[in-house]
Amino acid sequence: MILSAVVVTSAAALAPGGLTKMMATVADAPAYSTAKSAEIMAEAKELMPGGVSSPVRAFKSVGGEPIVFDRVKGAYCFDVDGNQYIDYVGTWGPAICGHAVEEVNAALAEALEKGTSFGAPSLNENVLAKMVIDAVPSVEMVRFTNSGTEACMGMLRLVRAYTNREKIVKFEGCYHGHADGFLVQAGSGVATLGLPDSPGVPGGATAGTLVATYNDLDSVETLLKEHEVAAVVLEPVVGNSGFIPPTQEFLEGLRKLTTDYGALLVFDEVMTGFRIAYGGAQEYFGVTPDVTTMGKVIGGGLPVGAYGGRKDIMEVVAPAGPMYQAGTLSGNPLAMTAGIKTLEILKRQGQYEELDRLTKKLVSGIIDAGKEAGHAICGGSISGMFGFFFCDGPVNNFQDAKKSDTEKFAKWHRAMLEKGVYLAPSQFEAGFMSLAHTDDDIDKTIEAAKAVFAEI
Ligand SMILES: Cc1ncc(COP(=O)(O)O)c(C=O)c1O
Numbered sequence: 001m002i003l004s005a006v007v008v009t010s011a012a013a014l015a016p017g018g019l020t021k022m023m024a025t026v027a028d029a030p031a032y033s034t035a036k037s038a039e040i041m042a043e044a045k046e047l048m049p050g051g052v053s054s055p056v057r058a059f060k061s062v063g064g065e066p067i068v069f070d071r072v073k074g075a076y077c078f079d080v081d082g083n084q085y086i087d088y089v090g091t092w093g094p095a096i097c098g099h100a101v102e103e104v105n106a107a108l109a110e111a112l113e114k115g116t117s118f119g120a121p122s123l124n125e126n127v128l129a130k131m132v133i134d135a136v137p138s139v140e141m142v143r144f145t146n147s148g149t150e151a152c153m154g155m156l157r158l159v160r161a162y163t164n165r166e167k168i169v170k171f172e173g174c175y176h177g178h179a180d181g182f183l184v185q186a187g188s189g190v191a192t193l194g195l196p197d198s199p200g201v202p203g204g205a206t207a208g209t210l211v212a213t214y215n216d217l218d219s220v221e222t223l224l225k226e227h228e229v230a231a232v233v234l235e236p237v238v239g240n241s242g243f244i245p246p247t248q249e250f251l252e253g254l255r256k257l258t259t260d261y262g263a264l265l266v267f268d269e270v271m272t273g274f275r276i277a278y279g280g281a282q283e284y285f286g287v288t289p290d291v292t293t294m295g296k297v298i299g300g301g302l303p304v305g306a307y308g309g310r311k312d313i314m315e316v317v318a319p320a321g322p323m324y325q326a327g328t329l330s331g332n333p334l335a336m337t338a339g340i341k342t343l344e345i346l347k348r349q350g351q352y353e354e355l356d357r358l359t360k361k362l363v364s365g366i367i368d369a370g371k372e373a374g375h376a377i378c379g380g381s382i383s384g385m386f387g388f389f390f391c392d393g394p395v396n397n398f399q400d401a402k403k404s405d406t407e408k409f410a411k412w413h414r415a416m417l418e419k420g421v422y423l424a425p426s427q428f429e430a431g432f433m434s435l436a437h438t439d440d441d442i443d444k445t446i447e448a449a450k451a452v453f454a455e456i
Contacts, residue, residue: 032418036080037068059425062410066425067417072099074436077422085422086441090432092424093239093271093296096355096384097345098436104300104341111337117329124336131343132298132308135279137288138267142308143317144331148270148295149177151305154317154325155293156181158307159231159264161323162316166208169223169232169263173214173241173398173428176233176268176293180205185398186240214238214397215246217253224261231264231291232257236281239271239430241401243387245380251287258290264313270295270305271430274343276383277352284382297346300338303329351435355384358442359433362386365446373453376405384433401428411456419448 044051050058052066059066067079075098077087090096097104111124129142145151156179160166168181176182180201210227212219220232232254238244258265267289269280274297277284282292291309298304308314318324345351359381366388370377378393379386389395389404390412409427416423424431 032083034065034067034079034081034083038065040068040080041065056424056426056429061406061427062413062425064414067422074098074100075434075438075441083420085417085420086437086445087422088431088433088445089422089424090434091301092429093275093432094299094301095434096275096297096432097300097342098434099301101341101345101436103345104338107337107341108334111334114333116332116334118331118333119328122331122333122336124333124340125331128298128336128339128343131340132294132306135283135343136269136273136292136294136308137279137282138290138292138310139308140311141314142306143314143325144327144336145305145307145325146303146327146329146332146335147177148268148293148305149179150327151270151293151295151307152176152182152268153179155233155266155268155291155307157325158309158313158316158323159233159266159291160208161321162313163230163262163264165228165230165263167210167227167229168208169210169212169220169229171214171234171238171397172211173244173401174233174235174238174268175240176235177270181209184209185211213399214241214244215250216397217250217257220254221257224257224263229261229263231266233266233268235271236267236269236285236287236289237272237276237382237385239385239387241398241428242389242395242404243380243385243430244395244397244401245382246285247396248285251285255287255289264291265289266291266293268293272385273297274346275432276385278346297342298339299335300340300342302332302335302338304332304335304339345435352383354435355433356381358437358439359384359386361439362433362442362445363388365442366449369446369450370453373450375408375453375456386431386433387429388431389427408456412452415452415455416448419452421445421448 041051052058057066070078070080075086077085132142133139172185175186183198183201184206210223212223255265267282269292273280273294282288293307295305315321316323363379363381363386367377367379376392377390379388390408391403395401404427406427413423
């Protein structure tokens with residue numbers, strides 16, 4: 001049976017077995033409509049640039065109008081027209097346990113009674129800091145921020161302050177938030193919208209940013225030889241050019257090269273932290289950087305970021321040291337609470353094995369279906385992070401990723417949406433599985449994909 005987005009009431013959707021029942025009656029469902037979403041977006045465009053609070057949400061690269069969310073629960077999202085979707089975006093990564101998880105909500109309700117912001121030290125900062133330090137091999141000390149962008153901004157200043165060098169090496173197609181110094185050949189929304197570099201970024205802000213090619217050690221060594229580099233910064237598994245894994249040799253080689261040339265190695269684990277393994281990519285690949293940035297999962301769906309690393313490096317941060325960085329809402333009690341609960345759930349036996357099993361099943365099902373229908377398609381996954389490209393592959397860097405047929409991706413995206421599957425609205429974004437997804441969800445997604453591959 002082919003899945004399609006159907007109109008449901010919230011009670012039906014949230015009842016045990018609700019989705020299954022709804023899908024069984026799909027033939028009787030009203031035609032798919034997104035009229036209310038369109039109405040809200042039309043108004044939003046008059047109120048906010050592009051009608052959104054963050055660019056990729058606008059569906060620019062896949063065409064058509066975005067759907068407007070009403071609510072999320074478990075593995076599903078619901079739009080304002082009453083359509084239900086199996087969600088593989090998971091609010092761009094944080095929803096690794098599923099949406100609106102009862103345990104997290106209960107802890108948040110309790111925390112809410114104590115106040116929404118302290119602007120002063122609180123015990124739960126220690127609790128989450130200890131959890132992060134215990135889990136992430138490189139982290140001996142941590143500073144909490146409000147977003148991944150803020151964490152990366154702090155990290156950038158820190159590596160320069162610690163090494164007394166100004167240059168950094170980043171990789172084409174890697175995204176580290178929207179700070180000036182990183183908006184050079186960044187992936188994610190910058191790639192999605194085809195923006196070369198953003199206007200408004202002063203030349204001076206990017207003069208110290210050097211760009212290398214992912215999975216290519218020679219391109220890094222050339223830069224390290226020619227310049228005094230403070231740090232080599234990378235997504236240890238790329239999610240912002242689509243899903244691109246590193247080779248083991250690449251990560252090990254970077255560790256050696258940075259040590260040899262006196263530069264710091266920084267893993268930006270905003271996306272991969274606590275997602276591909278409890279200890280992040282550094283645990284998964286057994287390569288320990290000097291500094292790590294985090295976000296998304298460690299806030300359990302509330303706004304959080306963090307950067308951490310060796311104690312001697314972190315003690316350069318104010319007020320322990322001279323490098324200034326601050327935040328009114330940093331270490332926010334609600335965000336700490338959601339993060340602690342989320343990590344508690346993730347630490348339970350077998351969670352990452354389950355994410356890996358479900359994701360592999362989804363990815364192999366879709367690739368097989370695509371190939372059977374005669375499409376050039378490749379893709380992969382690590383634990384609960386995955387992606388596909390509409391080309392034969394292999395995809396080892398951003399130039400390879402750009403070979404994907406993005407027009408076909410746009411058609412695929414829209415058709416999957418109409419069949420009740422919510423995927424990231426860009427070829428250059430990764431997909432995310434959650435612990436709330438079931439085998440049934442995966443089977444229905446693969447069925448939908450088979451139907452779509454026959455159409456596009
Ligand atoms: C690897 C990486 N770094 C940094 C960021 C920026 O985080 P935020 O969007 O929370 O500012 C992102 C966001 O997707 C990311 O994927």
